[in-house]
Amino acid sequence: MKNKELFDRTVKILVNAYLNNTLVHNNCGACAVGNIIAANMQIKYDSYLKWIGRQLAWSTVFVTMPFKSEQVQRPWAYNGSAKEQIDATGYSWQELALIEAAFESAPKNTTPDERMFNGLMAVVDVLGQIHDLNEETKQATKELFLKA
Template sequence: MMKTSKRLEQALVKLYNAYHNNNLNPEDCAACAVGNILDNHDSWKHLSNDHGSLELSYVGRVHQNLGRKFNGYTPIEILSIEKVFLEACGFKTPLCHYNIKPENPTANDVLFNGLSAVVNLLCELDSIENVMDLSKLFEQENGAPVYHLETFLREKALA
């Protein structure tokens, strides 16, 4: 069984709930991926001067240099999560009124793409396999599946 960190487990639960409760919106700092991870607060937006940028603002650099974490994530990790989310949703970053954006930013497929990218990054940050990676399910050896669905799901179950 895969062992997940407390921060990852909490982030996954919050993102899952936000997606299924229609509380995920890439254009709202309190309801985007990071907004949901950070309990629907938008104060994290002061970590950067440009939404969707990886460049820390003065405030962001101070927090980063002091080793501060927000629900387990450093300021640079927070900015990375948001950038990945926005780009996977179809936004050109950093956000600007004339940059490309999805036609319907809150469409389920747009949000799912964003969340898939975020989950992949969150797993990378914790050095674990992507909990959403289903590619092993389709591996074959001599025409037979290498993994069986029940075993695979048990292995992927979060602790």
């Protein structure tokens, strides 16, 4: 496994976001990447799942369009606050773009909780590629998201 510490930290962030209901599709401050960045930069949320005291900048580099499921990438915007937010995660902007695309690609014709879960399962698959996970580790990770 590549970078076990980063993988474990990321999974913990996503599990906490899922179980604490701070994970929201089509919300750059509260999607999978938004939660990863917020946790790594110690950014808190207000009641509308917006970052308190911080400008949301990472989405100027890449963003998945909500109704088209197409991702727009602007690598030239990888500077300033956007770069700071992305770099805080330990992932490249390209890796985070893969994570975001996977999360947002979950089928929309399911319940919100099913969509969230399916998006997270897709994220675990992407993390498996990034971190070179074996199938056993990937399956064990997916089980962390099961609600009792």
